[in-house]
Amino acid sequence: MDERSEKKIVLVVDDDKNILRLIQAYLEKDEYKIYNATDGNECFDILEEVMPDVVLLDLRIPGMDGLAVMERIKKFYPELPIVMMSAHGTIEAAVDSMKIGAYDFVTKPFESNRLKLSVRNAIIIRSLSQELQRLKNELYPTRDFGSIIGRTGKMQEIYKNLDKITASASVTVLIMGESGTGKELVAREIHNRTPSRAKKTFVAVNCAALPESLLESELFGHEKGAFTGATDRRVGKFEQANGGTIFLDEIGEMTPATQAKLIRVLQEREFSRIGGNDLIKVDVRLVSATNKNLEEAVKAGTFREDLYYRLSVFPIIMPTLRDRKEDLPLLAAHFMEVFKKREKKDVLQSISREALDVLFKYDWPGNVRELQNTLERAVVVASGSEIQLDDLPQMIKSMGVDKPHRTGESYVDLTGTMEEVIERVEERVMRKAFAEYDGNVSEVARRLNIGRATIYRKAEKYRLPIKD
Numbered sequence: 001m002d003e004r005s006e007k008k009i010v011l012v013v014d015d016d017k018n019i020l021r022l023i024q025a026y027l028e029k030d031e032y033k034i035y036n037a038t039d040g041n042e043c044f045d046i047l048e049e050v051m052p053d054v055v056l057l058d059l060r061i062p063g064m065d066g067l068a069v070m071e072r073i074k075k076f077y078p079e080l081p082i083v084m085m086s087a088h089g090t091i092e093a094a095v096d097s098m099k100i101g102a103y104d105f106v107t108k109p110f111e112s113n114r115l116k117l118s119v120r121n122a123i124i125i126r127s128l129s130q131e132l133q134r135l136k137n138e139l140y141p142t143r144d145f146g147s148i149i150g151r152t153g154k155m156q157e158i159y160k161n162l163d164k165i166t167a168s169a170s171v172t173v174l175i176m177g178e179s180g181t182g183k184e185l186v187a188r189e190i191h192n193r194t195p196s197r198a199k200k201t202f203v204a205v206n207c208a209a210l211p212e213s214l215l216e217s218e219l220f221g222h223e224k225g226a227f228t229g230a231t232d233r234r235v236g237k238f239e240q241a242n243g244g245t246i247f248l249d250e251i252g253e254m255t256p257a258t259q260a261k262l263i264r265v266l267q268e269r270e271f272s273r274i275g276g277n278d279l280i281k282v283d284v285r286l287v288s289a290t291n292k293n294l295e296e297a298v299k300a301g302t303f304r305e306d307l308y309y310r311l312s313v314f315p316i317i318m319p320t321l322r323d324r325k326e327d328l329p330l331l332a333a334h335f336m337e338v339f340k341k342r343e344k345k346d347v348l349q350s351i352s353r354e355a356l357d358v359l360f361k362y363d364w365p366g367n368v369r370e371l372q373n374t375l376e377r378a379v380v381v382a383s384g385s386e387i388q389l390d391d392l393p394q395m396i397k398s399m400g401v402d403k404p405h406r407t408g409e410s411y412v413d414l415t416g417t418m419e420e421v422i423e424r425v426e427e428r429v430m431r432k433a434f435a436e437y438d439g440n441v442s443e444v445a446r447r448l449n450i451g452r453a454t455i456y457r458k459a460e461k462y463r464l465p466i467k468d
């Protein structure tokens with residue numbers, strides 16, 4: 001057993017028995033352990049069981065094009081070196097496969113030495129790159145940050161910034177990013193990881209949810225009788241957050257008057273309740289967030305420049321999910337676990353390759369929140385041990401079909417009747433809004449400026465999950 005585990009593993013994917021025998025004869029003597037697959041499906045079955053050190057892949061195999069198999073291997077096992085083999089050693093085929101990331105290309109029939117050399121080099125390269133990764137990990141530990149999930153370079157950057165932010169007790173942070181990218185999650189992590197504040201309160205205020213007249217008293221409080229309806233003295237959120245963190249969400253929605261009051265508070269570090277004279281001093285860290293481009297709002301004159309500078313002492317820009325798709329399997333698996341526990345579906349073990357493929361192809365306008373909602377639904381409807389393609393919403397599944405080149409979110413398939421095209425657009429708009437507002441009908445209605453009854457109707461039509 002021991003001796004065998006020392007052996008390097010080669011996976012050969014070729015339906016030609018003669019080639020398999022030949023490779024076996026060439027390589028087994030050299031202490032390689034060989035696994036054979038005769039088509040793409042078998043290849044992936046084996047990959048689920050063993051992790052080879054190198055794959056020898058025929059360009060033409062039954063059922064699936066060799067290049068497609070290779071692309072898929074690269075997607076799921078990016079570090080695994082692949083040597084392409086072909087009896088038809090055209091330059092184009094070689095160039096194509098190298099472009100997608102083949103380590104080498106050998107022409108059949110091959111000489112034993114050429115094959116051995118290619119296999120040996122591929123393995124050396126792999127172990128060097130693993131070593132490099134190990135050293136990198138030592139230097140920059142690849143990790144998640146508390147409840148934040150993601151290991152791509154983009155997230156590592158975020159973690160580095162969070163380390164700096166949490167090393168200071170008071171630096172003011174502005175978190176920017178599309179809807180659903182985790183801005184609030186990051187704000188909470190900042191609070192939880194700031195030693196001097198973690199035990200105090202984290203207070204969140206959604207600046208878009210309250211009318212201007214109420215927001216100010218919400219933030220700063222009021223004295224009894226300060227205005228009609230102020231029947232009691234009320235302590236504002238800034239006071240509640242004393243010692244801890246105040247999170248001003250959707251700060252881009254703040255009206256000029258409230259912006260003016262806030263800037264005064266930030267400058268003077270003290271304020272008074274509405275209708276009061278006492279000056280109140282609080283010790284809070286201010287974290288704000290927006291999915292608007294504040295710089296543009298400043299240019300457009302709708303957001304005060306001085307406030308923008310005060311808020312963005314330490315700016316963080318959250319990456320979109322489509323910019324860190326490598327994190328998708330990790331996030332999807334995480335959400336599957338979370339909802340599997342909640343739904344008590346112990347049998348559920350994994351996400352099928354086809355489903356994962358489609359998740360990769362979709363562009364996630366609603367980012368992590370949309371992925372989370374998708375997995376929640378999938379876990380609820382899944383019946384076996386795997387989440388299947390059919391457990392995903394139609395909209396996402398239709399992404400699995402190769403489409404003409406798409407430019408981000410704005411792509412619309414313009415084929416078919418007017419009604420069909422409009423429906424397509426409508427579904428997209430609805431789906432995005434539902435993802436953005438987590439299926440909250442009132443919010444979606446407000447955002448799209450259409451009635452709630454219409455929203456309910458459309459939600460049923462497009463099978464969107466309502467959470468009201």
Ligand SMILES: Nc1ncnc2c1ncn2[C@@H]1O[C@H](COP(=O)(O)OP(=O)(O)OP(=O)(O)O)[C@@H](O)[C@H]1O
Pocket residue numbers: 147148149150177178179180181182183184185186290291368369372436437
């Ligand atoms: N990196 C991540 N790891 C784990 N969960 C995440 C991550 N990013 C986001 N989420 C989850 O996705 C959901 C949306 O995140 P969050 O509310 O922080 O987004 P947001 O940027 O504030 O969105 P919005 O602008 O719409 O308010 C939450 O349930 C959050 O826990």
Ligand SMILES: [Mg+2]
Pocket residue numbers: 183184249
């Ligand atoms: Mg938010």
